[in-house]
Amino acid sequence: MTERHALMSARGLTKRFGGLAAVNDVSLDLWLGHIHAVIGPNGAGKSTLANLLSGDLPPSSGRMTLAGTDITGWTPEKIARRGLGRSYQKTNIFSTFTVWDNVRLAAQSRAQPSPFNPLGWLRSAARLSAVNQRAERAIALAGLQERRHAQAGATSHGEQRQLEIAMTLATEPQVLLLDEPLAGMGQSEAESMVQLLLRLKQDHAILLVEHDMDAVFTLADHLTVMVNGQVIASDAPAAVRADAGVQAAYLGEEH
Numbered sequence: 001m002t003e004r005h006a007l008m009s010a011r012g013l014t015k016r017f018g019g020l021a022a023v024n025d026v027s028l029d030l031w032l033g034h035i036h037a038v039i040g041p042n043g044a045g046k047s048t049l050a051n052l053l054s055g056d057l058p059p060s061s062g063r064m065t066l067a068g069t070d071i072t073g074w075t076p077e078k079i080a081r082r083g084l085g086r087s088y089q090k091t092n093i094f095s096t097f098t099v100w101d102n103v104r105l106a107a108q109s110r111a112q113p114s115p116f117n118p119l120g121w122l123r124s125a126a127r128l129s130a131v132n133q134r135a136e137r138a139i140a141l142a143g144l145q146e147r148r149h150a151q152a153g154a155t156s157h158g159e160q161r162q163l164e165i166a167m168t169l170a171t172e173p174q175v176l177l178l179d180e181p182l183a184g185m186g187q188s189e190a191e192s193m194v195q196l197l198l199r200l201k202q203d204h205a206i207l208l209v210e211h212d213m214d215a216v217f218t219l220a221d222h223l224t225v226m227v228n229g230q231v232i233a234s235d236a237p238a239a240v241r242a243d244a245g246v247q248a249a250y251l252g253e254e255h
Contacts (some may be wrong), residue, residue, distance in 0.1 A: 004031065005176050005207075006029045006031055006069060007030055007031065007032055007066065007069075007083075007175050007205040008029070008030040008053070008064070008065065008066045008084070008175045008205060009027075009028070009029045009178065009205075010026060010027055010028050010052075010053065010062065010063070010064045011023050011027045011062055011063050011064075011132060012026075012027060012061060012062035012063070013025070013026045013027065013049070013052055013053075013056060013059055013061075013062035013064065014026070014059060014060050014061045014062050015045075015048055015052055015059055015060050016060040016240045018098060020229075021049050021229050022045050022229050023045045023049050023052060023059075023063040023229050024045075024047060024228075024229040024230045025062070025230070026045075026062075026226070026230075026231055027097055027231075028207075028224060028234070030175055030205035031046065031205055031221075032174075032183075032203075032204070033201060033202060033205075034090070034201065034202075034206070034221040034222060035197065035201050035206045035208050035219045035220050035221050035222075036205075036206065036208065036220070036221065036222045036223075036224065037207075037208045037209075037210060037216045037219065037220035037222070037223050037224070037237075037240055038050075038207065038208070038209050038223075038224045038225075038226060039209075039210065039211070039223065039224070039225055039226070039250065040095075040203055040214070040218055040225055040226035040250060041249075041250055043226065043228075044226040044228065044229070045226050045228070045229040045230075046162070046179075046182075046209045046225050046226055047089065047112050047179055047209060048229075049072050049078050049209075049226070050086070050177050050179050050207065050209055052064070052085045053078035053084075053177055053207065054076055054079060054080075054084060055071070055074050055075055055077075055078070055080075056076050057080040058073055059073075061070065063082050066079065066082050066083060066084060066175065067082060067174060068178030069082065069169070075204075080171065080173070081110070083172075083173050083174040083175060084174070084175045084176075084177065085168035085169065085171055085173030085175070085176050085177070086168065086176075086179075087161075087168055087177070087178050087179060087181060088163060088164075088179050089179050089180050089183065091157075091160045091161060091163075091164050092151060092164060093152045093160055093163055093164060093167070094149065095147055095151070095152050095153030096152075096153060097131070097152055098148070098149055098150060098151060098152065099144055099147050099148050099149070099150050099152055099155065099159075099163055099166075100135065100139065100148040100149065101138050101162070102152050102163055102166075102167055103138050103144075103166050103167055103170050104132065104135040104166035104170075105133045106135075106138075106166075106168070106169075106170040106171055107131045107132075107134035107135040107138065107170035108128065109169070109171060109172050110131075110134070110170075110172065113198045132158055134170050134172060135170050137169070137170075138166045138167070138169040138170040139166055139198065141166070141169055141196075141199065142162045142163070142165050142166035142169065143162060143192070143194065143196060144159065144162055144163060144166055145158055146154050156189070156192065157184055157185065157189065158186070158188075158190075158192060161181055161182075161185070161189075161193065162192075162193070162196065163247075165178070165196065165200075165248045173204070174204060174205065174209070175204065175205045175206075175207070176200065176204050176205070176206045177206075177207045177209075178197070178206060178207065178208050178209065178210075179209045180209055180210055180211060181197070181208070181210070182191070182194075182210060182212045182215050183211070185187075190212065190215060193215075194215050194218055194219060197219055198219065201219075201221075208220065216237075217237050217241070220237045221236075221237075222234070222236065222237075223235065223236070223237045223240045225240060225243075225246050225249070225250060227249050227250065232245055232246060232249060233245065233246045
């Protein structure tokens with residue numbers, strides 16, 4: 001990487017529900033090759049922030065850009081096609097399909113229709129070479145080659161989280177928004193996920209919402225702390241760890 005690029009930015013992002021500001025005047029930049037972690041207690045506004053960035057919620061005020069384009073108010077589908085991939089707290093997979101079929105379906109969602117067959121009628125998915133190549137790359141990146149033929153619902157919790165990321169990668173995003181990808185994992189699975197995220201950051205800008213503090217301090221290049229919808233600190237992880245206000249509000253003395 002010879003040059004850093006701010007692939008996604010938010011300025012003054014705010015979301016109000018009646019009189020409650022779930023996210024209040026939040027600004028951030030997501031850089032190519034960096035993991036920007038967002039932490040905070042339950043109810044801090046972390047997932048709401050991710051929902052604003054992905055278009056799942058419209059902002060009350062503020063603006064967002066992705067790859068140099070103002071995307072404020074865009075639909076999730078339009079933002080995704082611009083280059084954003086999103087995973088959620090609850091795993092979203094087709095449990096009765098194989099790992100391969102899940103990833104291929106995700107890749108197929110980005111396939112460009114033929115002008116001679118705009119709806120893709122009577123064409124086997126197996127013949128979509130570009131789709132299959134994207135699916136292959138995504139499965140390899142996620143480390144699921146040996147599980148490609150397994151039924152998705154029969155895989156472990158950690159493998160299902162890997163599968164969801166593989167499905168996201170199959171859409172070829174530039175920016176990844178990952179909401180608690182390590183939730184519910186044992187130590188071995190969590191270590192595998194950390195290594196996966198370290199590989200992915202080389203070619204992506206990543207926003208990571210996570211409660212596992214060991215993983216956060218291993219992964220994060222920049223750390224933002226939210227409490228009651230507001231940012232109380234945003235800096236390098238070492239500086240945030242040493243911040244007395246952050247310790248009092250969230251991290252505690254053991255950190």
